[in-house]
Amino acid sequence: MTEPPPRAWAEIDRSALHHNLKLARQHSGKNIMAVIKGGAYGHGLIEIAKELDKLNLPFLGVANTGEARCLSTEGIKTRPYILGATLQSEREEIAAYGWTPCLCSFEEIEHFNQLGKNSPIEAHLAIDTGMGRGGFLPHQIGEALKKLREASGIKLTGVGSHLPVADEDPVFTHKQFELFDSIVESIPGRDEKFHVHLSNSAGLLDYHSRTTNLVRPGLLIYGISPLPAHQEFLRPVMTFKSRVSVINRLPKGHGVSYGRTILERDTKAAILGLGYGDGYPRSLSGKGTSVVLNNSLCPLLGRVTMDQIIVDVTELDECHPGDEAELFGSNLLVSDLAKKAGTIPWEILTQITPRVTRVYR
Structure with a gap:
């Protein structure tokens, strides 16, 4: 007996996904961390990850270790990047699998340093430039960098921040970009392999940074623009x-x-x-x-x-x-x-x- 067709279904257009990613790369001129948290925004975490795994991206952005584990279990080679703070109970797995955490607190620096004594953990530093959802405030950056220089168990490979109103408030967002760029420029020892990222979908469409080399589009790669003026160039996935x-x-x-x-x-x-x-x-x-x-x-x-x-x-x-x-x-x-x-x-x-x-x- 053949299975009847579904009453409700979602058609996922792989070619549209590639079209939107190409547009994001061309428009920003930067490398891409494709954000696939939330089951790839409802499109299917594993199938979308498999498609993106073909593109040699540096990271796939996920919300937690559960999503990262799904990628590793399915043999996805692109490195998961954990977007946000991590619980103590999650960090041993992060270290074991080589996923990239973003460090949001001094406690995380201390714990990851302990976990990475035998094999240093690659991590990014999260900077709070206005989101208020985790990360180091500007006046804490100096101390955080000092602790990281002393932490033999952590290899700092990038810094990032997040935009709360890039689709609503250009005045504040421009100030965020300026603040972030000035902080990044104060970090010694950066090279071209050091990942610097701030822009989400709205950020990469309408703003420019003088220091970033990586963008983190989410909604945009699924063909929906947070800024209506850019919608005509995208294809809904x-x-x-x-x-x-x-x-x-x-x-x-x-x-x-x-x-x-x-x-x-x-x-x-x-x-x-x-x-x-x-x-x-x-x-x-x-x-x-x-x-x-x-x-x-x-x-x-x-x-x-x-x-x-x-x-x-x-x-x-x-x-x-x-x-x-x-x-x-x-x-x-x-x-x-x-x-x-x-x-x-x-x-x-x-x-x-x-x-x-x-x-x-």
Whole structure:
């Protein structure tokens, strides 16, 4: 017996991923740390990592040791970079596998130095230039560098910081770049192999640093720009789809879905087999959201439920059970959907649930 096609699936376009990475490299003129935390932003951690592993990148950015372990277990050769502070219980594994941590505290320096006595651990220094989420404040950098010079168990191979408002506040962001560059320029003994990184997706698109040689795009490589002016150059990697399960003809005045949204006309309603249990936000209910069905925009009717949504296909000449619908992708950007849902595209992408089949093309 053959397995039936899924009710909800995400098509992942490998060529779009490569297109976006090429654009990031050309636009920034710098090397790339591809950020694949959060299951590669919902696109599938291992499959995306395997694709990126072909590109000879210096690092793959992950959130924690669990994600790094998945990469190592699957034989990914590109080195995982742990984005953020680490727990004491995680550090022995980091040292054993040769993953790169970013040092966010004096306690981490001391502990990694102990762990690396026999084989020095390559690490980066995290600098807090305004994010407030970990790292050394500017007045602490001198002491941190002194301790690292004395730490025979750590080999400092880079420094980095993070941008909290590169897509919102250019004045503050320019100040961050200037502060970071001035700190980096004060670090003695840097050479061309020393990794210096600050820019996320928005940072690499709209700002310039005189010291960095590495950028950390996340959302951008998946084809969504945090800055709308650059969207036309990108190709969305994920297309989120479902299919029509049944079509009902409902009279004016009939209710649809929970809460009984009342129909204002006789309506041809198509049921799609997905809902918030698949990661399609319930907060899109009543927000004027549409799906693309048979090359037409069809409005959402009533509330999003766990496993199904209802769309108005009255204006379609043809619509049948099994027809495919696009929830977001190239025709409906996830960033536009996020605005209607009152959230951000990062959240929608990473909340596409495991029961949604990923189909890689």
